[in-house]
Amino acid sequence: MNTSNKLxxxxxxxxxxxxxxxxxxxxxxxxxxxxxxxxSERQQEVAEAxxxxxENIREQQQDARQAQxxxxxxxxxxxxxxxxxxxxxxxxxxxxxxxxxxxxxxxRCKEEADARLKMAKAQAEKLKPSSTG
Numbered sequence: 001m002n003t004s005n006k007l008x009x010x011x012x013x014x015x016x017x018x019x020x021x022x023x024x025x026x027x028x029x030x031x032x033x034x035x036x037x038x039x040s041e042r043q044q045e046v047a048e049a050x051x052x053x054x055e056n057i058r059e060q061q062q063d064a065r066q067a068q069x070x071x072x073x074x075x076x077x078x079x080x081x082x083x084x085x086x087x088x089x090x091x092x093x094x095x096x097x098x099x100x101x102x103x104x105x106x107x108r109c110k111e112e113a114d115a116r117l118k119m120a121k122a123q124a125e126k127l128k129p130s131s132t133g
Contacts, residue, residue, distance in 0.1 A: 073129040076127055076129040077128070079127040080124050080127040080128045083120065083123065083127055084120075084121060084124045086120070087117055087121055088117070090116070090117070090120070091114070091117040094110075094112075094113035095110055098110050
């Protein structure tokens with residue numbers, strides 16, 4: 001037998017010995033230690049997963065609160081913009097309607113239209129969002 005065949009034979013014997021050792025029964029102490037370690041790892045992994053879940057829920061709740069606030073602010077700003085546009089449109093129509101009146105009546109009509117515009121804009125201010133982003 002040459003050297004390479006001897007080494008090959010020794011390798012096979014070592015491999016078979018290792019494979020046979022894999023199937024040996026552990027002592028009760030080794031088994032208890034392994035089970036305890038596995039249980040400890042399981043508890044740590046479950047606790048970590050629970051922490052991650054709670055953090056994800058908190059983040060989603062915060063995102064939802066922010067989205068709700070953004071929606072509320074957008075609705076308030078939209079209501080304000082609509083009210084101002086309506087007030088300005090009504091004012092333009094009123095001013096044009098005043099054009100057919102005599103000078104004094106026309107001035108009085110325009111002053112009334114201006115006053116209505118001022119009041120409508122003051123009412124619209126109440127619709128503005130409290131904080132703008």
